[in-house]
Amino acid sequence: MRQRPIPGTSGLVRTMSLLGDPVLHSACAEVTEFGPELDRLIEDMFATMYAAQGVGLAANQIGVAQRVFVYDCPDDEEERHLGHIVNPRLVEADGVEVLGPEGCLSLPGLEAGTPRFDRAVVEGVDSAGEPVRVEGTGFFARCLQHECDHLDGMVYRERVEGMRRRRLERSIRRAGWSA
Template sequence: MRNGSIPGTRGRVRPLTLFGDPVLHAPCAEVTDFGDELAALVEDLFATMYAARGVGLAANQVGEPVRVFVYDCPDDEDVRHLGHVVNPRLVEADGVVVRGPEGCLSLPGLEAGTPRHDHAVVEGFTMTGEPVTVHGTGFFARCLQHECDHLRGRVYADHLTGWRGRRLRRQVAKASWNRGRAASDGE
């Protein structure tokens, strides 16, 4: 994203970390080095997100347990939001709680009605260390909350209870990508 380039064009597509991998279920470390390695990771995250046809991607979804995510996501008015946040903090999640369809690149092909606030504010930094504040509404607010959850070691499945949670666990157990991994509540 330096010199006005299109994000991800210089990045490499990395393998996605799938549900059940321990890196998805542990809090990520703060970024302390805002150098070339971080810039390369952001490029790789964009390249991987675009290749997988996602709208957001957290670093632990490519096996890097650091607090970084990227997004290219519309809101409910179809306004495009494009960027990245390093060391994000979800400082507001308010408004109406909407149960809407939510998926995840780490649970490919699956989705479930997940409750999220329809407004969110995230504060953090750019890859060059500049402060940034990102406001989201509707679908984009859902994306911001989803990605911040990833960096806390949570996935959308952790928000599901009752029959929705049971149904998703059954779907994970049957998924071709699961390759025999257990699909218990805490994984």
């Protein structure tokens, strides 16, 4: 049996889009062409995510307004989930709503308590156009919801409320990278 290469090992680390970049605040387009360009994008996304020490990355976070995200994320039982989803749709988000710490590679160094459901199901296709259904619980469910939000043009700060939101906004204004 041939071992599959580790994702990202031949990818290019791309520049991260930061909060304020218009690509992060608009819904991404459906992927319609499958082939080597999409495979290269996914490989580069893994390389970029690993270089930034993230657990998920949406294509618009590297300036590509297409509906693709990658992940290498544990759930609350420390089971590793590794993969990518093209044209994902969040089809279920339910269970208990948990207020938990959330950060984002497009808001480096910042974190805020963000409400998310503890179970999520995402459907889409893989890079070959084959159907994919991914179910996550706990931290992985948070990751799936976070990445789907990105592809809809939403950044997690938009889900933060009250004092946590004011604190996050202050931190954003102080950040050296702030757009």
